Amino acid sequence: MMPDNSFNDAFTMSQFKGKYVVLFFYPLDFTFVCPSEIIAFDHRLKEFKERNVEVIGVSMDSHFTHLAWKNTEINNGGIGNVQYPLVADMDKSIINAYDVSTGPGIALRGSFLIDKDGIVQHQVINNLPLGRNIDEMIRMVDALQFTEEHGEVCPAGWNKGKAGMGASTEGVAKYLAEHSEEL
Numbered sequence: 481m482m483p484d485n486s487f488n489d490a491f492t493m494s495q496f497k498g499k500y501v502v503l504f505f506y507p508l509d510f511t512f513v514c515p516s517e518i519i520a521f522d523h524r525l526k527e528f529k530e531r532n533v534e535v536i537g538v539s540m541d542s543h544f545t546h547l548a549w550k551n552t553e554i555n556n557g558g559i560g561n562v563q564y565p566l567v568a569d570m571d572k573s574i575i576n577a578y579d580v581s582t583g584p585g586i587a588l589r590g591s592f593l594i595d596k597d598g599i600v601q602h603q604v605i606n607n608l609p610l611g612r613n614i615d616e617m618i619r620m621v622d623a624l625q626f627t628e629e630h631g632e633v634c635p636a637g638w639n640k641g642k643a644g645m646g647a648s649t650e651g652v653a654k655y656l657a658e659h660s661e662e663l
Contacts (some may be wrong), residue, residue: 481543481546481550481565481566481567481568482545482565483511483532483561483562483563483564483565485547485550485561485629487543488565491565493594493598494598496534496536496594496604497594497597497598498596499532499534499653500532500533500534500594500595500596500621500624500625501534501535501536501591501593501594502528502532502533502534502535502536502591502592502593502594502621503534503536503538503578503591503592503593503594504511504517504521504535504536504537504538504589504590504591504612505538505539505574505575505578505580505587505588505589505591506518506538506589507538507539507585507586507587507588507608508536508540508541508551508586509539509541509545509546509548510545510549510552510557511596511612513608513609513610514539514559515549515554515557515559517561517589517611517612517614517634518562518566518581518607519554519559519560519562520535520614521535521562522559522560522562522563522564523531524614524618525563525564525614526574527618527620529565529576529663531621531622531625534564535564535619536564536565536566537562537564537565537566537567538566538567538569538574538575538587539566539567539568539569539573539587540568540569540570540572540586540587541568541605542568542570543566543567543568544644546566548570550566551560551576553587557604559662568589569602573658575587578590578592580605582608586608588605588606588607588608589605589607589608589610589611589612590603590606591603591604591606591607591612591617592606592644593621593624595624595628599663601620602620602624605611608618617642619638619639622639622640622662624637626638626640626643626644630644631643631647632645632646632647632651633646633647633651635647635659636663637662637663643655643658643659
């Protein structure tokens, strides 16, 4: 299900080569925690786009179910007209490839930050009742882009605008001497 509500059977991850991707899995349409996460991603979509990040949601529901959920008012448990793709993984091939299956059941809440070369740089998997933190994913995008740009690592609690750390014994010592109280 594309943002314009069209169906795209030719959708592949390779079309996002050269862009960062947040690929997230959720259990099922018309469930409980899922709409809050999907709407939260949509509310922050501009922040992801400003960072050259594509957001893609995946569940085992059909594209028809995705469309019905988008057409259901938010006040009635729907998700509204979210502006990023929702992939129908009915055969669970993507769910299994990212190892977020609950077995014969549904997908866990897996979130994957994929770099411009298609390599997973960050992943987190939440159990079914635990909603994910979308702002933390934005922070991880910022951290990845910082390390790529500056060649430094991001210490615990790092946020955009804060100092990085040189990836050496000297870099650690210098960072801790200046910032250990902030940790």
